[in-house]
Amino acid sequence: MKVTNGELAEKGSKEEIINHFCDVKKTNDCPITDVLARISDKWTMHTLIILGKSDKLRFTELKNQVEGISQRMLTVTLRTLEEDGFVTRTIFPQIPPKVEYELTTLGRSLVVELISLSNWANDNMKAVLEARERYILKQN
Template identity: 45%
Template sequence: MSLTDTSKHANCSAMSDVLSRIGDKWSVMVVGMLSRNGTLRFNELKRMINGVSQRMLTLTLRNLERDGLVSRMIYPEVPPRVEYTLTEMGKTLQGPINALWDWSAEHHVSIVEARDIYDQRQMTVAASEPRKIAYSRGQ
């Protein structure tokens, strides 16, 4: 199936399906960390990804595994050792994800500054508008 014709419903559905998985915050972080660090254990990933809960990391890894982007290897040791790595298909995301990481790092300060300017402008507009008071009629 070619996704070049974005006017077709099936193409939009396919794009939406894929982006809902690889476009979410935690999936991008997991793929990025595995891309930059190679094979990692669960707790290594958890330490590297600031703010992710154990439950959310578990769900994200399961979903990425289900989609064929991450593989999970369980070693029969006591305690069991579990490692995660990108599959061949998952490795095809390295370029786009790393480009997104690099772009984010390069432009983060400018984005924060733009947000501050926007927020200040919104507060100025809100402060200069007359207050609207709602009156109710007593019956």
């Protein structure tokens, strides 16, 4: 199905839309590829969305809300999010040490887009599952 000019007009001019996409043959300098590679692993989106629902969370609170994540994976995920500027980490010098994580302005803006993607997925999941089923039947 081709995207119509009307659908493109809602997002901007056709040229503006096309210019936002990268040459699919050149992935090295592609912002879309770079950002998606960083956030599309098993844990990152879940972590971002949970942080988006809260003002600030301590490590243990966050770990308890990201079902199934190990301490090591949460640490790696949070470090990557901090490196990319999506999360800030605040250390309070006390005993025991207290560390809080919260989304930055950049992180909050990403979560807004993830909510749009989530809404699209919820609205279209039935059609996706039906398409998968048709595909499997066609293969047999």
